[in-house]
Amino acid sequence: DVQMTQSPSYLAASPGESVFISCKASKSISNYLAWYQQKPGEANKLLIYSGSTLQSGTPSRFSGSGSGTDFTLTIRNLEPEDFAVYYCQQYYEKPLTFGSGTKLEIK
């Protein structure tokens, strides 16, 4: 299985700041990587796929980069609604696997 190592597991930031979340794959997954946002009581939201393509409706302050084994989710100019849990997921091969999650909290 492709192991996805996500860091940090916890991140505290203030509105207006920028944050970076890392996701590393145990083997090359090309750009078959997605990022999700998870909030309590809401359906998980697909933010980015193919490593860097924004899903329709994703604000432009979100961006994704990387290919191969190293990927980064960047959120610039944090808004209050951005404080949530974020996951990466590889879909290069089955079984599909997820990172361990990053909880982004308000400082």
Add this chain to the structure above:
Amino acid sequence: EIQLQESGPGLVKPSQSLSLTCSVTGYTITSGYDWSWIRKFPGNKMEWMGYISYSGSTNYNPSLKSRISITRDTSKNQFFLQLNSVTTEDTATYYCARGGGPHYFDYWGQGVMVTVSS
């Protein structure tokens, strides 16, 4: 608008079977895509469990292969999860989602929490 909604019992006894339903609106599950079950354990680890394709074929995570079954009722536009011989380690929030084969998941349900306890 595509929506998915999970339903089923919130408490299951050890050694019994866990059965969940995913009801889909806004898209016909036989029109395309794969339809997956995913779970999140306490502590936030996420696990893809398996999917049923639009054609009815299935694919399961090898870690669950002997215990899992995903089926569907096309007349109701629903698909189902059955997980046999559950233990307390199957306590999790269970999600259904569109995607899986291999693909990202573009629509999710809100999830249903299932506790395995006597």
